[in-house]
Amino acid sequence: MRTFKGNKSAGFAVVEALLIIVILAGIVGIGVYIMHQRQTTKTTASGATSQTQAPAGTTSSIDQLTQQDAQTEAGTDSQADNQMQQDATSANSATSNVGGAYNEANL
Amino acid sequence: MKRISRISSAAILTGATLSLMPLALTPVSSFALSQSLGSGSTFCTELPGKAMNITNQINTLSSKATQAWTQQDQKLATDEQKVDQDVATDRQHADTERATDFAKLEAKATTPAEKQAVQTYEAAVLNAVTVRRAAYDAARQAFRTGLKNAIDSRRSTVTSQIDTFKSSANAALATAEADCTSNTMTGTSIRQTLQASLKSARETFQSERKSDDTIGTQAKQLAATRTAAFHTADQIFQASLTTARQALKQAFGSSSTSV
Numbered sequence: 516m517r518t519f520k521g522n523k524s525a526g527f528a529v530v531e532a533l534l535i536i537v538i539l540a541g542i543v544g545i546g547v548y549i550m551h552q553r554q555t556t557k558t559t560a561s562g563a564t565s566q567t568q569a570p571a572g573t574t575s576s577i578d579q580l581t582q583q584d585a586q587t588e589a590g591t592d593s594q595a596d597n598q599m600q601q602d603a604t605s606a607n608s609a610t611s612n613v614g615g616a617y618n619e620a621n622l
Numbered sequence: 623m624k625r626i627s628r629i630s631s632a633a634i635l636t637g638a639t640l641s642l643m644p645l646a647l648t649p650v651s652s653f654a655l656s657q658s659l660g661s662g663s664t665f666c667t668e669l670p671g672k673a674m675n676i677t678n679q680i681n682t683l684s685s686k687a688t689q690a691w692t693q694q695d696q697k698l699a700t701d702e703q704k705v706d707q708d709v710a711t712d713r714q715h716a717d718t719e720r721a722t723d724f725a726k727l728e729a730k731a732t733t734p735a736e737k738q739a740v741q742t743y744e745a746a747v748l749n750a751v752t753v754r755r756a757a758y759d760a761a762r763q764a765f766r767t768g769l770k771n772a773i774d775s776r777r778s779t780v781t782s783q784i785d786t787f788k789s790s791a792n793a794a795l796a797t798a799e800a801d802c803t804s805n806t807m808t809g810t811s812i813r814q815t816l817q818a819s820l821k822s823a824r825e826t827f828q829s830e831r832k833s834d835d836t837i838g839t840q841a842k843q844l845a846a847t848r849t850a851a852f853h854t855a856d857q858i859f860q861a862s863l864t865t866a867r868q869a870l871k872q873a874f875g876s877s878s879t880s881v
Contacts, residue, residue, distance in 0.1 A: 571722070571723055571726050572723055572725075572726025572727045572729065572730060572881075573723075573727070573880075573881055574727075574743070574866075574867040574870060574871070574881055576723050577720060577723050577724075577727070577747060577863075578863055578867070580716060580719050580720055580723060581716070581720070581747065581750075581751060581859070581863065582860075583716070584712065584713065584716035584751070585754060585758075585852075585855075585856055585859065587712045587716075588709050588712055588713070588755075588758055589758075589849070589852045591705055591708045591709055591712065592705060592762060592765075592845075592848065592849075592852075593845075593849070595701055595704065595705045596841075596842075596845045598701050599698060599701045599702075599769065599841065600838055600841040600842065600845075602694060602697040602698050602701060603694070603698065603769060603772075603773060603837050603838065603841050604837050604838050604841075605690065605693070605694050605697060606687065606690035606691050606693070606694045607837075608690075609683075609686050609687045609689070609690030610687040610690070610780045610784070610831065611828070611831050612683050612686065612687070613680065613683040613684055613687055613784055613787065613827070614787070614824055614827045614828040614831060615683070616676065616679040616680040616682075616683050616791075616824075617675075617676045617679060617680075617791075617820065617824070619816070619817040619820035619821050619824070620817065622665075622672060622813060622816060622817055622820075
């Protein structure tokens with residue numbers, strides 16, 4: 516009976532140990548998975564950032580900066596175009612009005 | 623007696639009718655008065671005052687057109703100043719940011735060769751920026767000069783049209799006044815001739831004004847030309863930057879990814 520008890524107790528210990536190992540393996544696996552996911556997200560975010568803003572002090576950054584400079588300058592001219600075209604025709608009505616100086620039918 | 627009475631009644635009626643006819647035909651309106659010859663018509667009497675009103679009105683509106691041109695010049699000058707200020711601000715901002723990038727780039731150079739390469743790169747970038755900006759300035763100036771020339775040309779045309787309009791109207795009024803003085807035409811005839819002449823002068827002016835209204839189209843074409851010049855300058859600029867970048871990376875060798 517003692518042997519049986521002892522064997523029974525030892526068997527239980529092995530099962531417990533295996534269960535604990537499985538649980539620990541699961542926790543480690545989940546942890547690794549989460550870490551991997553975080554790393555992937557971080558890398559993706561880093562890659563996206565590099566597409567919009569190159570690291571400072573690089574030729575890519577200087578290229579971007581000079582391109583933005585040119586685009587901003589061209590945009591300033593384009594934005595002013597509508598106003599200038601409008602102003603370039605602003606005297607039209609005044610000159611046309613000269614033709615309305617009289618109504619000959621009223622003579 | 624009855625016959626005599628009837629005859630006398632008819633005679634009285636006829637006589638009364640005949641005596642009233644001149645009264646009925648008496649000119650009581652300006653239209654009727656204009657049937658009179660020349661200076662005797664109401665039209666001719668009122669013509670000098672009306673002619674003066676027309677001349678004054680033409681001169682007043684002509685002056686307003688000139689004032690509109692002055693205001694137009696001021697508006698365009700303001701537009702140009704705003705663009706110049708915005709561009710200057712943008713360039714200053716870009717220069718500051720580029721200087722910061724240059725400083726960080728210089729910090730990465732460790733060997734004399736790398737330091738020299740960075741200096742060369744920076745000089746090339748600055749030169750490319752200067753060339754691009756000069757091209758932009760030239761294109762912008764060409765746009766403004768073209769627009770000013772188009773406006774000046776149009777003003778010259780309109781001034782000539784207004785002068786012709788004034789001359790035609792004044793000539794028509796002078797002819798009408800002369801006709802009134804000569805006393806050979808009726809007021810109605812003089813009036814109709816004047817109306818036809820003034821109508822012709824007005825319609826000719828208004829027709830010309832519609833046909834030469836192309837300044838908006840010209841401004842758009844000039845803007846398109848300027849934008850095309852910008853693109854050309856951008857392409858040259860990008861090519862210069864690529865060449866400078868490749869030279870720098872070559873100098874940095876294995877650590878070229880850091881720059």
